[in-house]
Amino acid sequence: MEYHFKRQEISGDRVLFALSLDKKSGKERILIGSETEIIKKLWNDPDAMVYYDEIHPIGTLFINKRSDGTDWTDRGFMPLWNALHSNRWKQPELEQAASDFCAKMYQSGDPFAIYTAIRLWDGYLRAREPRDRERAAELFKIDLAGLISPLEKYSAENLLDRSITDAIRQSGDEMKMDVWYPARTDMECVTAYRSFLPIIMYYHARLSDWSLYFRSCKVCGRIFLAKSQKYTMCSDKCRQEMKTQAKRDFDARAIENGYDHLYKNETQRWRNQLNKAKKNASPDQLEVLEKSYQALRKEALKRKNHVKSGRSTEREFTDWILLQSL
Numbered sequence: 001m002e003y004h005f006k007r008q009e010i011s012g013d014r015v016l017f018a019l020s021l022d023k024k025s026g027k028e029r030i031l032i033g034s035e036t037e038i039i040k041k042l043w044n045d046p047d048a049m050v051y052y053d054e055i056h057p058i059g060t061l062f063i064n065k066r067s068d069g070t071d072w073t074d075r076g077f078m079p080l081w082n083a084l085h086s087n088r089w090k091q092p093e094l095e096q097a098a099s100d101f102c103a104k105m106y107q108s109g110d111p112f113a114i115y116t117a118i119r120l121w122d123g124y125l126r127a128r129e130p131r132d133r134e135r136a137a138e139l140f141k142i143d144l145a146g147l148i149s150p151l152e153k154y155s156a157e158n159l160l161d162r163s164i165t166d167a168i169r170q171s172g173d174e175m176k177m178d179v180w181y182p183a184r185t186d187m188e189c190v191t192a193y194r195s196f197l198p199i200i201m202y203y204h205a206r207l208s209d210w211s212l213y214f215r216s217c218k219v220c221g222r223i224f225l226a227k228s229q230k231y232t233m234c235s236d237k238c239r240q241e242m243k244t245q246a247k248r249d250f251d252a253r254a255i256e257n258g259y260d261h262l263y264k265n266e267t268q269r270w271r272n273q274l275n276k277a278k279k280n281a282s283p284d285q286l287e288v289l290e291k292s293y294q295a296l297r298k299e300a301l302k303r304k305n306h307v308k309s310g311r312s313t314e315r316e317f318t319d320w321i322l323l324q325s326l
């Protein structure tokens with residue numbers, strides 16, 4: 001069922017965000033709708049009307065959530081808050097701005113955003129009812145504050161360093177959550193209305209009960225859910241990529257060791273000659289020898305760097321240094 005962001009009669013039923021985790025199948029299911037309709041959906045009633053019902057591998061809710069910098073307060077909340085305060089003739093324009101924004105968020109595919117968009121609009125419609133405008137605006141703020149302000153923090157990146165759970169502990173808000181065991185199912189379902197935080201805490205607690213951890217893949221950077229904290233790569237593809245890279249590094253080192261070894265041998269040979277000359281040769285001969293050695297060393301280092309940077313080949317270097325020792 002599609003939600004429309006327009007003036008409409010408000011329903012008696014509140015819209016809930018429901019989450020059910022299934023350890024056995026490794027899936028998360030998220031539903032958005034009224035309690036009655038969600039229940040019907042869970043019973044597989046074909047007539048159930050919800051705004052969202054999707055099943056994904058466990059962890060997807062957070063893995064797909066990106067910190068996209070959307071300013072919910074400025075673009076969603078404020079126009080409606082202003083509409084509650086302003087003259088009736090100014091309202092349509094403000095409502096339109098918020099409606100366009102909410103409709104866009106509703107299409108985003110992110111369940112957090114879909115739910116928040118619906119709640120924002122539904123909360124506004126409910127707040128429009130009382131005659132006292134100041135009071136209406138105040139109630140609207142209380143109703144929505146817990147949903148909107150922390151929305152950016154729910155990405156998996158943030159979950160990795162536990163900053164969310166820490167933020168929740170420090171928020172000072174009381175967290176309340178309904179845990180729900182729908183009749184005729186073996187499901188455990190939790191629902192959110194004013195804040196996602198209890199649901200996130202619940203999700204986290206379940207993951208740690210089941211020894212699952214969010215990790216960042218050291219090859220592709222993707223966030224994934226791992227069965228142990230020691231896993232560092234997300235897939236076989238990335239493990240293969242890591243192996244290929246390691247082999248490449250090894251080969252490059254082997255080549256470097258080859259010509260580097262030759263360079264060290266040659267310079268050592270020269271130093272031995274110099275040491276001998278210090279005992280036997282005249283100062284003039286020694287000076288000539290010393291200068292030749294410094295010149296060779298300088299040239300060799302330059303050529304070695306050229307091999308390293310790809311400007312010349314290892315073969316060219318080897319040929320050259322072998323010529324020097326003739």
Ligand SMILES: [Zn+2]
Pocket residue numbers: 217218219220221222233234235238
């Ligand atoms: Zn990866």
